[in-house]
Amino acid sequence: MKILIVGSGGREYSIALSLKNDKNVESLYFAPGNGATDELGINLDIKDFEKLADFVENEGISLTIVGPEAPLVEGIVDVFRKRGLTIFGASKAAARLEGSKAFMKDFLARHDIPTARYIQTSSYEKASDFIDTLSAPIVVKADGLCAGKGVIIAKSKDEAKKAASDMLSGESFADAGKTVVVEEFLDGFELSVFAVCDGENYKILPAAQDHKRLLDNDEGPNTGGMGAYAPTPLANDDIYSQIEEFVVKPTLKGMREEGAPYTGVLFVGAMVVGKKVYVLEYNVRFGDPECEVLMPLLKSAPSELFYKAAAGRLNELDLQFKDEFAVGVVVASENYPYKSSAPKPISVTAKNSAHSHISYAGVDKKDGVLYANGGRVLLCVGIGKSVKEARDNAYDLTKKVFFEGAKFRNDIAYQALK
Ligand SMILES: Nc1ncnc2c1ncn2[C@@H]1O[C@H](COP(=O)(O)OP(=O)(O)O)[C@@H](O)[C@H]1O
Ligand SMILES: [Mg+2]
Numbered sequence: 195m196k197i198l199i200v201g202s203g204g205r206e207y208s209i210a211l212s213l214k215n216d217k218n219v220e221s222l223y224f225a226p227g228n229g230a231t232d233e234l235g236i237n238l239d240i241k242d243f244e245k246l247a248d249f250v251e252n253e254g255i256s257l258t259i260v261g262p263e264a265p266l267v268e269g270i271v272d273v274f275r276k277r278g279l280t281i282f283g284a285s286k287a288a289a290r291l292e293g294s295k296a297f298m299k300d301f302l303a304r305h306d307i308p309t310a311r312y313i314q315t316s317s318y319e320k321a322s323d324f325i326d327t328l329s330a331p332i333v334v335k336a337d338g339l340c341a342g343k344g345v346i347i348a349k350s351k352d353e354a355k356k357a358a359s360d361m362l363s364g365e366s367f368a369d370a371g372k373t374v375v376v377e378e379f380l381d382g383f384e385l386s387v388f389a390v391c392d393g394e395n396y397k398i399l400p401a402a403q404d405h406k407r408l409l410d411n412d413e414g415p416n417t418g419g420m421g422a423y424a425p426t427p428l429a430n431d432d433i434y435s436q437i438e439e440f441v442v443k444p445t446l447k448g449m450r451e452e453g454a455p456y457t458g459v460l461f462v463g464a465m466v467v468g469k470k471v472y473v474l475e476y477n478v479r480f481g482d483p484e485c486e487v488l489m490p491l492l493k494s495a496p497s498e499l500f501y502k503a504a505a506g507r508l509n510e511l512d513l514q515f516k517d518e519f520a521v522g523v524v525v526a527s528e529n530y531p532y533k534s535s536a537p538k539p540i541s542v543t544a545k546n547s548a549h550s551h552i553s554y555a556g557v558d559k560k561d562g563v564l565y566a567n568g569g570r571v572l573l574c575v576g577i578g579k580s581v582k583e584a585r586d587n588a589y590d591l592t593k594k595v596f597f598e599g600a601k602f603r604n605d606i607a608y609q610a611l612k
Contacts, residue, residue, distance in 0.1 A: 201261030230554030338370030400425030528599025
């Protein structure tokens, strides 16, 4: 089959790489893709959803997979489905679980899904009164999409009030901050758990851990994610069963009842406090870099997972994973995440193997040469029989990748190895 992948990051590259080795897949297309995806398929410069659907129809593409949240929130899935096209992703109504934190928190409350105590409001007085009932640290979140920058963990009530006031006035995040969520701080460890859903049925994937901070020991500013690994031994059977029973099942049921059946990937941002799982947030797509460490662990054909989920037939699938671990180390540009960096040519002295490979993200191609174009440039992924072996393979690969100003964390997967 022919498959279109919407997006341009390492996540989309890794989905494509896994599909490339799938015998059901004839050819791949990307909208827009990046400087390296053109080695895996054809990059398209079509932004308009209707025009993209025209292309899919004319080309006989049988499946579209949407990587990032923005097109989902903008309704790409609705446009494609209306035209009878098979697409993997959440509808516009379902994507509100990520597009609005206020909607998401109220949804969790309506369906008794465990989450931090909160209020959502557009009134400074109400936010301030609620802050007075909490003790520091206090979490203040902008309602709308803020590219991972809309959450403040305030160290005092005054700081929390200032954050709420800056958001509500529109100063911090414009319209995305016109409503805020204020919530209690949960002290535990975080997991990323993904459920692939078809509205009715679901498949839970191995739990992963992301590393949001720029520097080793979780120091420095937040980033889009500096590395990930899976499966994490921190998630035991009890945690998986809590996520299934108290999170995924009631969410699918609740979304059906509310007229927005959930399809695509449900990303559960979980915090485990003591032994209890709480939902921090939902995302309506794969995490990036988590996706890059989950795709290589799939034993089942990835085309079947995506196609059956998009077609509402996940119940037919016996999803299998390899008995291995994957660790992904993000290699970023010099000035990330503060400001952009000048393009730098990339050289790689290793070939992809069964033990390690590169997943390309922020890259452009000019005259056949790959350039790091700023931000998160690529991921070195290592595979192994243990977290340690996978990590060693990933770090061995980082030694074979060069561009000026390249930087990465040295402690990815530390929580699994301490
Ligand atoms: N209630 C909370 N208690 C403790 N930490 C939190 C809480 N809410 C969010 N965080 C931290 O802030 C990060 C970002 O918050 P999240 O809700 O995932 O928003 P986003 O990913 O949209 O920025 C989380 O990954 C977590 O580390
Ligand atoms: Mg998050």
